Amino acid sequence: MTPVIETHRLTKRYGRRQALSDCDLSIPPGRVVGLVGPNGAGKSTLLQLACGLLAPTSGTIEVLGAAPASGPAQLAKVGFVAQDTPTYARLTVAEHLRLGARLNPGWDAGLAARRIELLGLDPAQQAGKLSGGQRAQLALTLAVAKRPELLILDEPVASLDPLARREFLQSLMEFVAESGSSVVLSSHLVADLERICDYLVVLTASRVQLVGDVDELLATHHRLIGDSCDPAAALSGGQQLIQASHTERQSTLVVRSTAPVDDDRWTVAGLDLEDLVLAYLTEAATVGRTPVLETQR
Numbered sequence: 001m002t003p004v005i006e007t008h009r010l011t012k013r014y015g016r017r018q019a020l021s022d023c024d025l026s027i028p029p030g031r032v033v034g035l036v037g038p039n040g041a042g043k044s045t046l047l048q049l050a051c052g053l054l055a056p057t058s059g060t061i062e063v064l065g066a067a068p069a070s071g072p073a074q075l076a077k078v079g080f081v082a083q084d085t086p087t088y089a090r091l092t093v094a095e096h097l098r099l100g101a102r103l104n105p106g107w108d109a110g111l112a113a114r115r116i117e118l119l120g121l122d123p124a125q126q127a128g129k130l131s132g133g134q135r136a137q138l139a140l141t142l143a144v145a146k147r148p149e150l151l152i153l154d155e156p157v158a159s160l161d162p163l164a165r166r167e168f169l170q171s172l173m174e175f176v177a178e179s180g181s182s183v184v185l186s187s188h189l190v191a192d193l194e195r196i197c198d199y200l201v202v203l204t205a206s207r208v209q210l211v212g213d214v215d216e217l218l219a220t221h222h223r224l225i226g227d228s229c230d231p232a233a234a235l236s237g238g239q240q241l242i243q244a245s246h247t248e249r250q251s252t253l254v255v256r257s258t259a260p261v262d263d264d265r266w267t268v269a270g271l272d273l274e275d276l277v278l279a280y281l282t283e284a285a286t287v288g289r290t291p292v293l294e295t296q297r
């Protein structure tokens with residue numbers, strides 16, 4: 001099965017600023033992929049490389065088996081909603097749909113019209129006079145009505161209130177269920193990603209830090225709580241320390257291990273996606289102390 005995005009040593013520099021460094025990724029099709037990372041990690045850069053809006057400095061990227069934006073057929077396969085959900089302020093909702101129909105060979109006019117009606121958007125209203133949430137929904141409608149194989153969304157819900165966010169994500173999931181399209185979605189809101197994503201990419205400081213199937217990642221990461229100890233001495237081979245924090249009496253470790261942790265020195269618990277992402281982001285934030293963070297409380 002052709003990966004939706006495949007990169008090999010993908011690197012992007014803006015002048016002397018490094019935005020992506022030697023990224024190797026192979027994202028399987030049919031997934032809803034959450035792309036997470038702190039500000040400036042390189043998420044937008046990666047998504048824009050996938051759309052062909054940027055060219056790599058070195059390394060390669062293929063999207064659905066071909067170079068990004070390599071021709072009309074490739075362009076028709078990928079839908080993109082940029083970070084600021086851009087629309088044409090002077091054009092009405094209906095004019096946006098007509099423009100979409102003209103520009104996209106696979107345009108699904110019925111889907112677009114149904115979505116606009118369902119959302120309660122006035123076809124005669126100019127996009128510049130829509131609320132942020134309505135504009136985001138219009139941009140999503142334009143992207144899904146082209147019936148893309150891959151939908152790329154760069155922080156689409158960042159400016160939305162909780163209700164608008166939920167409505168946006170719900171309509172996204174309805175589209176995914178109905179179309180079977182793959183989605184790559186960047187967001188800082190891990191709780192949202194937890195509800196909709198089944199695949200995760202964590203990017204920090206221009207590098208891929210963690211990638212994989214969400215269920216598999218959750219099954220192979222464990223929180224260990226026990227008497228205060230030196231983690232290096234306490235863990236066995238095959239157990240990778242991701243994060244450690246200590247009080248005078250107690251150590252709490254986040255550990256990656258494919259085998260279950262069966263050691264009565266530890267109380268073992270699972271992690272949710274937010275805990276998992278935070279463990280990796282915290283680890284990466286400790287410059288010069290990687291790969292392990294140790295905090296003394």
Ligand SMILES: Nc1ncnc2c1ncn2[C@@H]1O[C@H](COP(=O)(O)OP(=O)(O)OP(=O)(O)O)[C@@H](O)[C@H]1O
Nearest residue numbers: 014017018019037038039040041042043044045046
């Ligand atoms: N056009 C540009 N010119 C110069 N540097 C840029 C440009 N675009 C991005 N960068 C730099 O590249 C790095 C990665 O930026 P990018 O926008 O990809 O990060 P991001 O993970 O999307 O961040 P955020 O979560 O804040 O949107 C940052 O250091 C940023 O300052």
